[in-house]
Amino acid sequence: MAAERVLVVDDAQGVIDFLSDYVLLPNGYEVLAALDGEGGLSLALKEKPDLIILDLEMPKMSGMEVLEALSEKGIDIPVIVITFHGSETIAAEAFRLGVKNYITKPFKMEEILEAIAQALNESRLKRERAELVKRLQLANQELERRIKEFNILHGIGQAMSSLLGLDDLLTRAVEAGVYVTGAEQAIVHLIDRETGRLVVGAEQGQGGVGPADFAARVEEVIQSRSATIVEVASEDLTAGPESKESISSILVVPLKIRGDAIGAVSVRKTRSDDSHANNDKYLLSVLANYIAIGVENARLYDNLQRRVEQLALLNEVGQALSSTVDLEQTLKLVMERINHMLKVEAGSLLLVDEESSELVFQIALGEQSEHVKPLRIKVGQGIAGQVAESGQPLLIPDLQRETGSVTAIDISTDFLARSALCAPMLARGQTIGVIEVINKLEGTFTEDDLSVLNAIANYAAVAIDNARLFRGFGTSSSQRLDTDE
Secondary structure, eight states: OTTOEEEEEOSOHHHHHHIIIIIIGGGTOEEEEESSHHHHHHHHHHHOOSEEEEESSOSSSOHHHHHHHHHHTTOOOOEEEEEETTOHHHHHHHHTTTEEEEEEESOOHHHHHHHHHHHHHHHHHHHHHHHHHHHHHHHHHHHHHHHHHHHHHHHHHHHHHTOOSHHHHHHHHHHHHHHHHTOSEEEEEEEOTTTOOEEEEEEEESOSOSBTTHHHHHHHHHHHTSOEEEEOOGGGBOSOHHHHTTOOEEEEEEEEETTEEEEEEEEEESSOOHHHHHHHHHHHHHHHHHHHHHHHHHHHHHHHHHHHHHHHHHHHHHHHHHHOSOHHHHHHHHHHHHHHHHOEEEEEEEEEETTTTEEEEEEEESTTHHHHTTOEEETTSHHHHHHHHHOOOEEESOGGGOSSOOOTGGGTSOOOOOOEEEEEEEETTEEEEEEEEEEESSSOOOHHHHHHHHHHHHHHHHHHHHHHHHHOOOOOTTOOSOTTO
16 A cells, blocks of 8 residues: 555665565555664654564564564554574564564565565554444444433423423523533523513523623524624623633524524633534524423413413403492402503593593592592593594503603693503493503503403493493583492
């Protein structure tokens, strides 16, 4: 085989020249040579040739001594021994030390070529077998590692699938991110479904460290829908000098459900290790799938729970309104239930005075309730008046952006309204009043909130209309819903 190196160790220069010029070089082998045992051993240890052709009888160090030295040092190089005719017994002893073949002097070219080819072929097969064994061992180690990672991720997935609370799920998610990647920090960002803004859902590890524009970079990853390694320069970090010197990269993987990105999970490492980058990306991508599914399940469960609560509330309201003898107390109960369900800062129920075309406060909740009860609102004015006039529910998630919209509560108090819901109470095709709630304490008002308020307003409208029909309630502005009258 071309480029294979053969070390010839013989005290006869003529033998070296013959093997070099007529046997080895013409057949593509590279030749190394030594005229004594010490020189041959030194070359063998330094150059690690593919084959040694070794004379047994040499000055300074015999061939047998060279073989023994190689054996003691654990050097496994195939050797062909050259010996004189009649020294076969000594050559046979050399086989104990790993000699592959021996040739007696004088030797023929065909004989030495055959011995060389045979020794090198055995050596090649041995190396190939060793390489295959090594590759098999590495493959087994990789398989074992993958199985271990799969078991870990499977366990994490099972644990996360059993968590229906979003906060608990995200806490477990960042803990898992740190564990599977060996990172110092993990963060889950989610896109708020109401505002569309990116918010931190959970964080594990050392906080307050990262590029100043990290949120913008996370948004870019979410938009690209592909995992990205964010390289971090020390001058871009928001931490102290001791942390700046150690941080180098942040891996960000988007959270996707049915092709839509709902957020991202990121892990930060103090040292960028390219050999582990792909594996970290694989592990975090698998974990991201579990997180995304878990978030979706948690949100569905939360929606279901809210639906159950809403139905229970509507059922409770309906039963109360259909069986009450104290309508004002029931309407107050309605407003309290609305406050419990929607978690608002203030709310009011207003009835239409048909004689004056004004809305009159009947029930008011919140700190300003006593101040607003004497107030009247013209139909068509403000949010409550607009809803009374149109007969259509109204949702205003951000009153700061609306111009000319004044809530009923704002007219005579310093109460600052930020968002509002208002639903008409309709009876026999006519608007008899409205229910208005102001400032949701958790998040912003949604269409789902408006549906709940509208349904309750319908129940209340039926109850009020029935009370007026069967108990003789008038429509005068002076007539309050007082069952003692």
